[in-house]
Amino acid sequence: NAGVMQNPRHLVRRRGQEARLRCSPMKGHSHVYWYRQLPEEGLKFMVYLQKENIIDESGMPKERFSAEFPKEGPSILRIQQVVRGDSAAYFCASSRSTGRSGNTIYFGEGSWLTVV
Amino acid sequence: ELKVEQNPLFLSMQEGKNYTIYCNYSTTSDRLYWYRQDPGKSLESLFVLLSNGAVKQEGRLMASLDTKARLSTLHITAAVHDLSATYFCAGRTGIQGAQKLVFGQGTRLTINP
Numbered sequence: 001n002a003g004v005m006q007n008p009r010h011l012v013r014r015r016g017q018e019a020r021l022r023c024s025p026m027k028g029h030s031h032v033y034w035y036r037q038l039p040e041e042g043l044k045f046m047v048y049l050q051k052e053n054i055i056d057e058s059g060m061p062k063e064r065f066s067a068e069f070p071k072e073g074p075s076i077l078r079i080q081q082v083v084r085g086d087s088a089a090y091f092c093a094s095s096r097s098t099g100r101s102g103n104t105i106y107f108g109e110g111s112w113l114t115v116v
Numbered sequence: 117e118l119k120v121e122q123n124p125l126f127l128s129m130q131e132g133k134n135y136t137i138y139c140n141y142s143t144t145s146d147r148l149y150w151y152r153q154d155p156g157k158s159l160e161s162l163f164v165l166l167s168n169g170a171v172k173q174e175g176r177l178m179a180s181l182d183t184k185a186r187l188s189t190l191h192i193t194a195a196v197h198d199l200s201a202t203y204f205c206a207g208r209t210g211i212q213g214a215q216k217l218v219f220g221q222g223t224r225l226t227i228n229p
Binding site (some may be wrong): 002041048091 | 149151163205214215221
């Protein structure tokens with residue numbers, strides 16, 4: 001049973017380009033979360049999705065950032081017109097549910113975005 | 117709004133010593149998580165604490181939860197160099213079906229020979 005798979009692991013973009021990060025949750029998991037970790041900081045919640053639905057996007061910047069989790073395929077975090085301040089590690093996590101049976105949330109290896 | 121605070125943020129200790137990392141949270145959280153992160157790596161789940169008084173142990177690490185005090189601790193016994201890492205605690209918040217984790221700032225632990 002593969003873990004949470006993220007790609008690319010490392011991405012370099014020039015200012016103004018688009019970054020697209022992908023996340024495949026663990027098998028059987030229908031809940032996906034995206035977190036951002038700036039250098040030397042903790043993880044900050046961005047967005048929580050279930051299949052085809054955005055449940056909570058309270059941590060997403062109002063502009064340039066979007067996320068989706070289609071019925072088929074991975075979840076995608078998209079950052080348009082990147083700026084240097086977007087440089088960070090972006091972690092995806094998944095869980096089976098949020099009820100008592102969904103105790104553990106598993107994190108992917110992360111995607112490190114560098115904007116030059 | 118749930119806020120989670122850890123202390124200390126930096127901890128340097130010698131092998132063989134014991135120490136405790138503290139995690140305070142501001143409002144009700146129905147569970148408390150502890151994660152470990154090595155530099156440039158992802159988060160490794162250590163413990164999930166579900167109820168008041170819960171205590172879990174794995175090797176030299178022991179985590180406990182006091183929901184009345186809104187406090188969780190991660191105790192390290194007889195530290196070894198391999199435990200050097202950053203440790204995060206996280207509480208869970210939100211309504212049923214729309215819950216998320218809120219992380220503390222992390223505690224960077226360095227264990228010296």
